[in-house]
Amino acid sequence: MSADTSGTIKRRSRIGLYLPVALLFAIAAGWSVFWFVARNAVNTAVNTWLAREAAEGRNWNCPDRALGGFPFRFEMTCSNLTFAGTTPEGPVTGSLPRLAAVAQIYKPQHVIVEATGPLKIAKTDGTADLTFDWKLLDASVIAVGRAVDRVSVVIDQPTLTVAGSAVMPLDLRANSFESHLRRDPARPAEENTYDFTLAFDGAVVPPLDALLATQTPVKLALDAKVSHARPFTAQSRAQELETWRQAGGRLHILRLSMDKGAQRLDARGELGLDEAHRPAGTIDASVAGLEQLLARFGIGGQGSNLGSLIAGGLARLGARQAQPPQAGDGAAKPADGLTPLPTVTIANGRVAVGPFAFATVQPLY
Numbered sequence: 001m002s003a004d005t006s007g008t009i010k011r012r013s014r015i016g017l018y019l020p021v022a023l024l025f026a027i028a029a030g031w032s033v034f035w036f037v038a039r040n041a042v043n044t045a046v047n048t049w050l051a052r053e054a055a056e057g058r059n060w061n062c063p064d065r066a067l068g069g070f071p072f073r074f075e076m077t078c079s080n081l082t083f084a085g086t087t088p089e090g091p092v093t094g095s096l097p098r099l100a101a102v103a104q105i106y107k108p109q110h111v112i113v114e115a116t117g118p119l120k121i122a123k124t125d126g127t128a129d130l131t132f133d134w135k136l137l138d139a140s141v142i143a144v145g146r147a148v149d150r151v152s153v154v155i156d157q158p159t160l161t162v163a164g165s166a167v168m169p170l171d172l173r174a175n176s177f178e179s180h181l182r183r184d185p186a187r188p189a190e191e192n193t194y195d196f197t198l199a200f201d202g203a204v205v206p207p208l209d210a211l212l213a214t215q216t217p218v219k220l221a222l223d224a225k226v227s228h229a230r231p232f233t234a235q236s237r238a239q240e241l242e243t244w245r246q247a248g249g250r251l252h253i254l255r256l257s258m259d260k261g262a263q264r265l266d267a268r269g270e271l272g273l274d275e276a277h278r279p280a281g282t283i284d285a286s287v288a289g290l291e292q293l294l295a296r297f298g299i300g301g302q303g304s305n306l307g308s309l310i311a312g313g314l315a316r317l318g319a320r321q322a323q324p325p326q327a328g329d330g331a332a333k334p335a336d337g338l339t340p341l342p343t344v345t346i347a348n349g350r351v352a353v354g355p356f357a358f359a360t361v362q363p364l365y
Contacts, residue, residue, distance in 0.1 A: 035070055035105065042074055043067055058085035075102045091124040113139040128164040150182040175202030175217075184225065193227045208260070216261035225252040238365035245273040253283070263289030266338055271346070277363040278349050286338035 050060055062078040069075035083094040098116040103109075118133035136156040142149045155177040162170040179198040187193040203218040228249035230240070251271045258265040269283030342354030351359040 031071060038105070038108075039067055039070075039074065042076070046076070053085075056085075059083070069102065069105075071105075073102055073104045074108065075100065077101075092121055093124060094119065094121040096120075109143045111141045111143075113141065115139075123164070126164070128162065131161045132158070134158045144183075147183070148181075151180070153177075153179045171206060173204050174200045176200070187227075191227060192229050193225060194229050195225050197221070197223050212260060212263055214261050214263070219257075219259040221255070221257050223254045224256075225254060226250070227252075241273065241277070241365055245277070249273075251281075261289075263287075264338060269344075273364070274348070276349065277365050278361050279346050279364070280348075281346055283344040283346075284340070285344065286340045288337045288339065290339065290341075 053060055061082045061084075062080070064079035065076070066078075067074065067076045077098070077100045079098050081096040081099055083092075085092070096115060096117070096119050100114045102112045102114075115137045117137065118131050121130040121132075122128065134155045134157060136154075137158075138154050140150070140152045142151075157173070157175060158177050159173040160170065161172075177198070177200055179196065181194055181196040183189075184193040184195050198221070200218065200220040203220060205218055208218060209215055226249065228244055228247035230243065249272065253267060253269045253271070256265070256267040265285060265287050267283055267285035269281060269285075271279055271281035271283075274280040345352045346361060349360050349362075350357045351361060
């Protein structure tokens with residue numbers, strides 16, 4: 001009896017020794033099968049998207065595509081990416097040296113994207129040639145179901161060059177650019193309301209330098225909300241705008257600020273599109289350095305107080321619109337140095353500052 005009991009104990013002890021190892025191998029094998037099945041599903045989804053794009057006349061080509069990241073993530077890299085097709089602006093071609101997208105296997109709907117520049121886009125008729133480059137570009141995309149929930153883009157030292165016979169040449173650069181978009185959690189999902197922000201720091205914009213006669217880099221920030229939006233659709237720009245207009249879409253500018261040395265702007269407002277497809281809405285703004293801007297248009301300047309008189313008159317009108325007049329009020333500037341202007345109204349294709357109409361706007365499509 002004692003010998004048989006001893007053999008049973010030994011057999012049980014060996015089973016207890018090998019069982020964890022066997023379970024570990026089984027888990028590893030199952031995980032490997034799962035990863036490769038999921039990898040094939042990702043590859044199939046990419047091929048399906050490429051085929052759908054080709055059917056729409058947009059041909060993407062990536063001769064050096066690789067999909068890896070085993071065992072805990074998916075990583076797709078694409079070198080020498082090229083594009084040829086028709087856009088709302090006409091037939092174009094494009095190229096990008098390298099694009100990489102990474103997602104953790106336990107969070108596949110959160111994709112991190114890195115890109116190596118420059119991005120080159122050219123119209124096939126030779127009327128435009130765009131080159132966009134950067135030191136570092138990171139993007140993050142989070143999807144919920146089939147809808148985009150959040151997008152973030154951070155770019156270090158971006159540069160943009162546009163050349164061509166039919167466009168105004170541009171050579172823009174900045175120290176940094178940052179943009180964030182998210183679905184507004186406080187609004188119903190069917191309303192498709194998105195919050196978005198963007199910010200440029202140390203931006204050099206030659207046309208703005210020429211207008212304001214200063215080489216000081218620009219700091220620009222926008223905080224806004226757009227309703228009834230459907231970003232990242234395959235529709236043309238005109239179709240997207242018309243769908244947005246018919247749904248009652250509105251752009252709410254919560255704050256737009258620009259700082260260019262002594263000249264500053266702070267604005268808020270709301271914009272939409274009228275039935276003639278023209279911008280319509282109101283904007284309230286405060287500025288600093290208005291006299292210098294007027295002088296650039298030959299109003300006032302050295303030896304003349306006309307610019308100061310006009311700026312002061314606009315400031316008084318803006319102050320009256322902003323708050324009820326009180327005894328002793330003058331045209332004194334607020335503590336932050338910004339002077340409120342009359343409300344800018346865009347209606348029926350005309351732009352007016354207070355009661356004075358000075359420009360027209362054309363349909364966007």
